[in-house]
Amino acid sequence: MDRDPGSNHAVTGAPKPLLSVSDGIVLTCGMVIGVGIFKAPSIVAGATSSAAQFLGAWLLGGLVSLCGALVYAELAARHPDTGGEYAYLSRGLGRGVAFVFAWSRISVIQTGAIALVAFVFGDYASELLRLGDHSAALYAALGVIALTALNVAGTLQSKALQKILQTLLFAGLVVIGIAGLATGGVPKPADAGGGGAFGLAMIFVLLTYGGWNEAAYLAGEVRDARRNMTRILIWGVVIISTLYLFVNVGYLAALGQEGMRGSKVVAADVIRVTIGDKGATLLALIVCISALTTMNAAIFTGARTTWALGRDFPLFARLGRWRDTGSTPMNALLLQGAIALVLVAASSTTPDGFSAMVAYTSPVFWTFFLLTAVTLFVFRLRGGVPSAFQVPLYPLIPLAFCAACLFMLYSAIDYVRNPIYGPKFGDMVLGGLIVMLAGIPLYFLARRAQATGR
Numbered sequence: 001m002d003r004d005p006g007s008n009h010a011v012t013g014a015p016k017p018l019l020s021v022s023d024g025i026v027l028t029c030g031m032v033i034g035v036g037i038f039k040a041p042s043i044v045a046g047a048t049s050s051a052a053q054f055l056g057a058w059l060l061g062g063l064v065s066l067c068g069a070l071v072y073a074e075l076a077a078r079h080p081d082t083g084g085e086y087a088y089l090s091r092g093l094g095r096g097v098a099f100v101f102a103w104s105r106i107s108v109i110q111t112g113a114i115a116l117v118a119f120v121f122g123d124y125a126s127e128l129l130r131l132g133d134h135s136a137a138l139y140a141a142l143g144v145i146a147l148t149a150l151n152v153a154g155t156l157q158s159k160a161l162q163k164i165l166q167t168l169l170f171a172g173l174v175v176i177g178i179a180g181l182a183t184g185g186v187p188k189p190a191d192a193g194g195g196g197a198f199g200l201a202m203i204f205v206l207l208t209y210g211g212w213n214e215a216a217y218l219a220g221e222v223r224d225a226r227r228n229m230t231r232i233l234i235w236g237v238v239i240i241s242t243l244y245l246f247v248n249v250g251y252l253a254a255l256g257q258e259g260m261r262g263s264k265v266v267a268a269d270v271i272r273v274t275i276g277d278k279g280a281t282l283l284a285l286i287v288c289i290s291a292l293t294t295m296n297a298a299i300f301t302g303a304r305t306t307w308a309l310g311r312d313f314p315l316f317a318r319l320g321r322w323r324d325t326g327s328t329p330m331n332a333l334l335l336q337g338a339i340a341l342v343l344v345a346a347s348s349t350t351p352d353g354f355s356a357m358v359a360y361t362s363p364v365f366w367t368f369f370l371l372t373a374v375t376l377f378v379f380r381l382r383g384g385v386p387s388a389f390q391v392p393l394y395p396l397i398p399l400a401f402c403a404a405c406l407f408m409l410y411s412a413i414d415y416v417r418n419p420i421y422g423p424k425f426g427d428m429v430l431g432g433l434i435v436m437l438a439g440i441p442l443y444f445l446a447r448r449a450q451a452t453g454r
Contacts, residue, residue: 019222021231027297028212028236033169034294035120035354036208037244038267038287041251045260047201051252057198058248061205062241065212067401068369069233070391071376072213076229077389078379080222084301085213085372086308092375095312096443101368102309103439108364108432110302111336113211114295115343116357118143121291123354127284137348141341147296148337151303152330169293172286173247176267179274180250203411206404207358208244211294212237213369230389299336306332315446350425359428362412364436370405373398 019027048054075088086105090098121143122136131138212233222228251260254270263269267286271279307329310319319332343360347353376391376398391397413429 021222021228021235024222024228024232025236025239027300028232029170029240030293030297031211031301032209032236032240033173033243034117034211034290035287036204036210037173037247038290040204040208041248042260042263042266043204044201045251045257045266047197047204048257051257053198054201054252054257055245055248057201057205058244059241061202061209062237062244064206064401064404065209065237065241066234067397067404068373069212069237071373071398071401073230073233073389074391075372075376075379076233077227080229084305085368086305088372088375089368090312092378093371096440097371099309099313099443099446100436100439101371102305103442104364104368104436105302105305106309106336107339107435107439109361109368110298110305111339111343112357112361112432114144114298114302114336114340115140115347116354116361117291117294117298118340118344119347119353119357121288121295124284124287124291128281128288134348136353137344140344140348140353143292143295144299144337144340144344147292147299148333148340150296151299152328152333168289169286170243172289173243176270176286177246177250180247180252180254180270183254183274199407199411203408206408207362209240210365211297212240213372227389299333303329303332303336306336313446313450315449350428356425356428359425360432362432363409363429364432366405366409366412367436370402370409373402373405 044057045054048057079087079091086098086102089101118140119136122139125139126135222232251266251270254273255263255266259269260266268279268283271283275282306319307322310316310321310332319329319335321331322329343357344353347356347360350356377395380394
């Protein structure tokens with residue numbers, strides 16, 4: 001049994017460096033390449049005025065993500081801890097900010113993301129075999145339970161499944177891209193009435209790229225983390241950007257920009273053009289694999305923050321226990337799974353569970369993304385021993401990333417005010433922010449418990 005130097009209580013077990021560079025890249029890609037690539041391109045096509053602008057938006061999204069990956073690479077090189085952003089915020093902005101982040105991640109950010117993707121899995125699994133009137137919610141709950149149980153079983157089992165699912169997903173997306181290009185179609189000029197909302201396009205592009213930062217939570221379990229975390233973050237973003245551009249070129253070749261604008265299921269329409277209606281079953285399988293891949297990676301990384309919180313605060317000491325059998329934070333995984341199931345149940349009562357969870361999580365997510373980027377400036381101002389990796393062109397790249405975070409935070413709040421989306425889900429935005437702020441009094445309670453030894 002170990003004692004963490006920053007806390008007053010003992011913790012059981014510790015993470016083991018079991019992950020290679022390829023393991024980290026696979027998990028990172030799994031967090032990013034999910035359902036967004038099947039939903040966002042038609043919205044982006046409708047918000048851009050030409051094929052060049054459409055592809056430029058996806059390229060810009062990759063560049064913004066690469067800037068963020070470079071920032072996170074330096075943070076991970078400075079502090080290769082399993083807690084990820086929790087560790088950076090604690091050292092850079094104080095334990096209070098880190099605590100509120102960890103609380104928000106447990107109750108809003110990560111569990112909301114798991115529930116969000118679980119509902120997409122449920123929707124597409126229901127196309128293959130319905131389970132009654134509440135089929136999507138039942139599949140979503142079953143997915144959360146099964147993947148949580150797999151992660152409780154152990155890290156090696158979880159990463160093995162992730163590699164299998166990721167390989168199948170990559171193959172499926174490459175097939176869609178090739179199928180689109182094989183049609184021999186030439187993108188038609190965009191209609192003059194479309195486009196004109198590049199900012200809206202970038203909201204959905206960056207949401208589709210979201211998740212690469214989850215690699216930071218693997219640092220305590222990656223071999224030679226100070227060197228290899230940089231490789232994982234940068235190569236992960238490069239692979240994702242390349243695949244996204246390839247798939248979107250295929251979409252354009254098959255449907256043209258006007259065809260994409262009029263499609264609500266752009267990938268399905270590409271498959272229908274090339275294979276026929278029977279391809280809908282194939283697409284449903286691909287999307288189910290995509291959703292399971294993302295869910296598994298989110299469950300794996302999400303529990304690491306909860307574990308770090310339990311390690312540092314006696315009030316949550318049971319969450320800080322690391323199960324040596326399987327090398328996994330079992331209690332943290334079980335709590336995370338339970339909260340995700342509650343959110344699945346709650347979102348099943350709304351008009352669209354996916355959109356409800358986007359509204360619930362986005363403002364909180366971008367708040368802490370911005371604060372994490374700010375910690376890099378704090379560490380640089382403090383000086384000390386140079387990091388094993390330093391962001392090139394400092395401070396331009398970190399400033400550009402902070403500007404992107406501010407834009408996304410504004411967009412996440414402002415978007416729900418539109419007359420179609422706002423009335424349905426404006427209360428979800430408020431609910432997420434209230435839950436986040438509830439972490440402030442909870443922090444003082446936890447600090448008091450730590451001071452009194454209770």
